[in-house]
Amino acid sequence: MKATIVTIGDEILIGQIVDTNSGYIAKSLDKIGVQTIEMLSISDDKKHILDTLSSLQNNVDIVVITGGLGPTKDDITKHTFCEYFQDTLVRNLEIEKYVIELIETVMKRPASQMNKDQALLPSKCHVLFNKVGTAPGMWMKKENTVFISLPGVPYEMKYLVDNEVIPKIVKEYERPYIIHKTILTYGQGESLIAERIESWENNLPEYLKLAYLPNPGRVRLRLTARGTNKEILEKAIEENVASLTKIINDIIVGFDEDETIEVIIGRLLKQKNATIATAESVSGGRIAQQITSVAGASSYFRGSVVSYATDTKVSVLNVSQETINQYDVVSKEVASEMAIGIQKLMKTDYAIATTGNAGPTKEAGKAEVGIVFIAIATPNSVLVEEHNFGQPREKAIDRTVNKAFEMILKELLKNV
Template sequence: MKAAVVTIGDEILIGQIVDTNSAFIAKSLDKIGIGVVEMLSISDSREHILKTLETLQNKVDLVVMTGGLGPTKDDITKKTLAEYFNDDLVTDEAVLIHVEELIQKVMNRPVSQMNKDQALVPSRGTVLFNRVGTAPGIWMENENTVFVSLPGVPYEMKYLMDNEVILRLISKFKRPYILHKTINTYGQGESLIAERIEDWENNLPEFIKLAYLPSPGKVRLRLSARGINEEFLQESIKEESEKLKAIIGDIIVGYEEEESLEVVLAKVLTEQRLTISAAESCTGGRIAQMLTSLPGSSAYFKGSAVAYATEAKVNILKIDQQLIDIFSVVSPKVAEAMALQAKKIFGTDYAVATTGNAGPTKGDSDAEVGTVFIGIATPKGVYSEKFEFGQPREKVIERAANKALEKIYQEILKN
């Protein structure tokens, strides 16, 4: 099956809000074997909506639309749907009762005619009952395509997808299985990984596809398999993953979306009852944010000092001013001193420190923009490494934070 996702609303097109609905819908459909082949964002315009419906008719099996079902004049999706299907809007009594109860009892105000008009639906459509809002979803079929219209409010859309749309799609259509496995790698770029696994990739079965999902400091490799035998697909992906591990096991740190480096690091720290701290300059608290994004992180992460300016390194971390004067604030000596002081201040087993020039200017150091030193303090001593992360600024910060966690993870594994 092929599906298209359409978001309707000028607020998306002008960048006023971010479209999170399409991602949720695509993931929900993928889980039941329906592949999204197209995503569109269109304006609140009768002409654009009609043209989109006409274009997608019989091109895909399913069209899921969000937006334009509200009570105001600019919400024209229902009217346009009725026009496209040569249908009339009628009042659905069950929806009307729900709207009146919600407005009067929950919102504690009189029901206006505009509120009552929320119960208007195309006469030949199937109502998708929205228990968490006033705008019902609509399911309509024409020739070889199912059209589903959902509210643009994310929590209402999610409720209808989970409780109405997915169940109906499972009941109506025979679908293939689509399975994914994500391998998380750190420390090498996309092109280098591609070179290392070229022979393996060239010999993948036709029903398994590989996608590279790079971001600063890490690359996710996603294996996707499609077919009618779920057990066979699972075994095939498992077999190919094992082959891949034999080739690049040195840079693999976890599997699936939830096994990011910070998650894997958290498991190791928890299992070994170790603690960690940080002293951050150029990363500006990014390392602390990554570590504390996980529940229960206080068991192993004790704190971070964001000593961004030189005087903060001297006054807060107690780094010797003479050391900075001799070696520069962006140097291996300062990175190591920062890591040692963080370990001492927070009383942890390990500490990581970053100092560098993220750009766009050099700041307090003559080191080239993109230069970062990462210091690692362990129970046995301290060391540092130099990295050149290039530009732009956001990339330097992201790569430095990921590399810092990667280095501390490798250090813990060694011991």
Template sequence: MKAAIVTIGDEILIGQIVDTNSSYIAKALDKIGIATYEMFSISDEKEHIINTLSYFQNKVDVVILTGGLGPTKDDITKKTFCDYFEDELVEDAIVLEHVRNLIEGFYKRPITTINKEQALVPSKAIVLFNKMGTAPGMWIQKENTVYVSLPGVPYEMKYLIDHEVVPLLIQKFKRPYIVHRTIMTYGRGESLIAEQIEVWEDNLPKNIKLAYLPAPGRVRLRLTARGENEEALGIALDMQIKALYELIGEIITGIDEDEAIERVIGNLLNGKKVTLALAESCTGGKIAESLTAIPGASSYFKGGVVTYATASKINILGVDKALIDEFSVVSEQVAKSMALESKRLFDSDYALATTGNAGPNKGDARAEVGTVFIALATPETVYCEEFNFGQPREKVIGRAVNKAFEMLYKEILKN
């Protein structure tokens, strides 16, 4: 089965907002065995919408559109649907009652004509009840293609996908199974991994595909199997992963997205009943952001400081000014001092510290642009490693964050 995902709205095309809807929908479809064939973003123009609907007619099984269902004049999706499907708008009593209760009950204001028009839907459509907002979703089939129109507001779209669209798709279509396993690796580049697993990759069964998903300092290896028997696919993937562990097991931190290194580290810290603190400079709080994205991080993450300026390292952390004057703010000595002072400040068992030149200019440092020092204070000692991550700036910061996690992960495993 194949699907197309279409987002409607000039605000996406001019970069005013980021399209997160397509990603959510594609993941939801993938889980039920429907592969996304294409993704489009188009403008709020009648002709463009109709051409897109026509383009996918009988080319895919399902077209899911988001956007253009609001109450204002620039939202034209419903009327355009009527033109394409040779239909007319009719009032849906259930939707109207819901809109009235929401406007008059929750917002405490009289319902307007514009509000009432939200209850107008094409007569041929199956109405998808939107508990989270006023705009209902619509499901219309034409020949061999089902068209689904959803609101563009992300939380409304997500509700309708989860509670209306996916159940209907499961009910209507017989689907093959698509099973994924994502192997999380750390500390080795994509090309080197590819060389090490080349023979294994060349001998994968025809129904199993491998994709490399690299990021600075980490590579995800996604295995995808397609077939009619879900249990057999899972067994086949597990066999391939076992073989992969024999080849590169030392850099594998876990399987699937829930075992990203941040989560693995959190589980290790919790299991050992130890805590972590941070002192970030060049990484600007991104290590803390990654840690606190994991629910329950407060049980092991004591806190951190972003001492971005030289003065804040002295005044807040308590790094000796003489140390900075002698060795420079980007140095092993300063990184170690930052880690130790953070460990003291938060009374933690471990502390990570970063200081570096992310670029594009040197600033107060003597070190070359791209240079980063990462220090780790442990219950027994403190040590530091020096790296040069090159450029651009975003790459330096991303790799510094990931390398800090790698250092911490390896240190915890030692104990």
């Protein structure tokens, strides 16, 4: 089965907001064997919406649309649906009752006529009941294509996708299987990995596809199997991942989308009953942010100091001013003292520290643009590495974060 996702809203087209809905919908569809072949963003214009619906009809099985279902005059999706399906709006009394109760109990005010009119829906549509908002979804079919309209508010869209759309697709359609396996690697670039696994990749069965998903300092390898026999697909994935692991075992740190390096590090810290903290300058708190994105991180993460200013390194982390004067604030020696300082301050077993010049211009110190020092403090020693991550600035910071995770992971894997 094939699907197209359409987001409606001028605010997306002018860059005022970022479309996160399409990614969530595509991932949800993929899990049940529906392949998204296209994502479109279009304006709040009736003719443009009508032309888009017409162009997609009978070319895909499912069209999922988000946006334009609010109560204001600029939300025109329902009226446009009526025109496209030659239908009229009718008042759904069950939806109206729910909207009134929601506004009166949660917002503590009377429901306006505009709110009540959220219950006006095309007479031919199957209503997708929205229990977390006032805008219901719509499911309508024309010839060989189902058109599904959802609110653009992310949490409302997610509720309807999870509780209404996906269950209804599963119930009404037979679908092929799509199975993914993601291998997370650190420390080598995309081209080098491709050279190492070229023979393995060339011998993959036709129904298995490999995709490279690179980030600075890390590469995810996604193996995808599509077909009608789930057992054959799962066995093929398992066998080929096992053979791949033998080739690049030295750079593999985890598997699957949820098995990120932050999750692995957290698990290892729990196994060791150990704690960690970070002292970040060039990385600006991003390492701490990624660590705390994992549920339960409070059991091993003690805290962070974003010591962006030189005097903060001295006053908070106890970095020696003499060390800074002698070696520069961007140096191996300062990174080491930062790691030791945060380790002592937070009373942790492990610590990560970063200092560097991400650019775009050379600062008053000695370090060239792109130079970064990363220090890892363990219970017994301090390891410091120097790297030149180049430009642009954002890439240098991303590579700093990824390299820091790679370094701490290697230390945690010792004596496991």
